Amino acid sequence: TACNQNGDSRSIDLNSWNGSSYNLQNNMTIQYNNLHGSCTILWSAHSTNLVIEHNRFADSADSTPGNPNCHPNVVAAQDSTNVAFRYNEVTNWQVEGIMTCPNGGCSSSWDIYGNLWHDPMAGSYPRVLEAQGNTNGPYRVYNNTFVNISYATAGTANGGAFTSDSVGRNNIFWNSPTTGLPSNDYDLCNKACGEANGQTYTTTDLFAN
Secondary structure, three states, X not given: OOOOOOOOOEEEEXXXXXXXXXXXXXXXXXXXXXXXXXXXXXXXXXXXXXXXXXXXXXXXXXXXXXOOOOOOEEEEEEEEEEEEEEOOEEEXXXXXXXXXXXXXXXXXXXXXXXXXXXXXXXXXXXXXXXXXXXXXXXEEEEOOEEEOOOOEEEEEOOOOEEOOOOEEXXXXXXXXXXXXXXXXXXXXXXXXXXXXXXXXXXXXXXOOO
């Protein structure tokens, strides 16, 4: 269950502030971690060529009574470009999954593929990807599995929008809304995908033969 946070706790904090701006952090790899229980699990500010792979992200939440002490995000990213987020498991999160440009306009571009996003925290408003601040991207969302996402798979807030070359392809949506990206196709859904080439699961054994 969610725990009370005593501040904006972070499991991995890629923030190097030099007094006037964030220093560039490039060519990092984060892999094979079980990261859970903090408010924002990963904060990435001014990073490029970042690879995030084969990790488990879980339990990003704040249940502090009254005014919560933090705004939970699985990942918050400000000026993070050419990022590969791949082969990760994300579960039991409360609000945003990957929140980009939360501190105003920035550049952000991510390839998000091969991940399993499933079973966010009950009674919350979980999102997988949310663009804020300005029009940012591209985001390429390929070959992911989304299970029981109750609110939104990809959306925008606070002046954010996706660049026109942001796309979703070959994803599985199970009891989850399809993405709000500008282009989505070739997905598999357990209800109508609403795409030209989307497939609706209708049989009892999906992968027979």
